[in-house]
Amino acid sequence: MSELKLMKGNEALAEAAIRAGVDAYFGYPITPQSEVIEYLMTEQPEKRTGMVVLQAESEIAAINMVYGAASTGKKVMTSSSSPGISLKLEGISYIAGAELPAVIVNVVRGGPGLGTIQPSQADYFQSVKGGGHGDYKLYVLAPASVQEMSDFVEDAFDIAFKYRAPVLILSDGLIGQMMEKVVLKDQQERLTDEEVIKKYDSWATTGKTNRERNIITSLDLQSEKMEARVHRLMKKYEQMELEDTRYEEFQTEDAEYLFVAYGSSSRIAQKAVKLARKKGIKAGLVRPITLFPYPKKVLFKLANQVKGILSVELNAGQMIEDVLLSVEHKVPVAHFGRTGGIIHTPEEVLEALEQKIIKNGSIRHHKTRESSIL
């Protein structure tokens, strides 16, 4: 039965995992996402649905547990925060290489290093530009509300199984910790072991029956085979771009200036749009929901319409690179963002638009044109 509740983002995600019929969760505590495993341990999903929950000895163990369960066709996930995700990267690369479905959640905190436990979006590069070794990508979903923390669990598994690929839910300490109303979905039945075997018999290692043995590996010692594997991965990523790119537009129809922001920043940017419009500045917002695949096309299209773009991120300037790639130098682009766990205000964001784009726009435009002659 769907249900309306007041919940923390992390708890909503954990509850959604139980309701989505997830088979197993493996994790290791770290602020600001420990509520995920705490909630699961308290709820005893083993009794509710038969879901396995285990506190691993490290993030490394946890991601390799995910790899193990995923290799048998089970619906499995883990969650962590930035330093823990860094530890998981080898395992994530293996999951991508071995073509396994799995969901990883990063409730981002500030870095580098031990950094801060306060919210941040400084793991953008790590999430969308690889992170781990080798030619792979993660499908990255960026929730902007507690509702989406809940909804994206099922969405993430749909994509993970559609492509047999790892999916990352890239949240942050703000969305993870804040409380909002959330409509929880109905309980889904977990697949039985027999159903898992039947459904994934072509690849999952569930025990060799009257078929060829199944092998899960990311190793190809023959270069041609390895290249074929990489090509297979690239095909999936192309298909993701075509079929599963997600974004949201806010007041872009008549916009002269554009904010691009995801996750918690997009909420602040949305307020900045309203403030701007009160002042007579026609601002709009594009919120990428998937960070890979990135909504390049809509930005490219809007670049013909707007006079400038401000990439608003809780970091020192990371997503701006994808904005620049998308708009191909057609308009000036600048970055604004606070770091260290400080969350920018809508007023600061609007001021940044005025200072960095509206005031300087023509000069920057000129510069880009100049450089394009060279």
Added chain:
Amino acid sequence: MEVLDIIKPENQVFCKSKLMTDTTLSYCPGCGHGTAHNLTMEVIDEMGIVENTIGVAPVGCSVLAYDFMNIDMTQAAHGRAPAVATAIARCWPEKYVFTYQGDGDLAAIGTAETIHTCNRGENIVIIFVNNGIYGMTGGQMAPTTLEGMRSSTSPYGREAKTMGMPIKMTELVANLPGVYYATRQSVHTHKHARKAKKAIKKAFENTRLKKGLSFIEIVSNCNSGWKMNPNESNIWMEEHMFPYFPLGDIKVNGKLK
């Protein structure tokens, strides 16, 4: 009598298990890995559990175990096989799950996973091939390399003062309550191979009875890494490895010997 008259099925004590594929082993001639594979497959075949068995291959010379073992297998990241096996066993409590790992894999990079998997008493079998060296990467020092033993990263011999003493992993994990069975075997002679097979069988029986973790160390040779011919390496193993890594049961039915 000619040799060919002796090689007949009725005379064979050891032959290729039905569960070994026809792929040529990638191991150096004389290496113990092949025998350890074969014994494991014989046990799974004899117990009739292939449909319910999932193996986890390591990173090391036996990374390609899945090319040789005709069973469902997952290849794990270096050292992480116990974590991979943990999850499989938790999600499929009725299955037989085993890892097959080298000493670098299990006792260096994967020490944390090994200890915690043992401590949780996961219902799995760990087969640990200790050859005192990193075979795959070309003969570097392993955590189990003997004191004074030369390797490419201890070219003047392992010096205990700066490199520590070789780690006795089986004794270490035997002290954890989750470990139900811990034994050290070898496979370099018929006699030893027969004993090792018995131990492997006991381990899989323990899984069937849900007794928890069974840990089987197989002290083995790496003739290439040790820079010896196969026969020399086996003699060297008996003379040097066995005194430090004595063969025999360390814990049986949950009780230390």
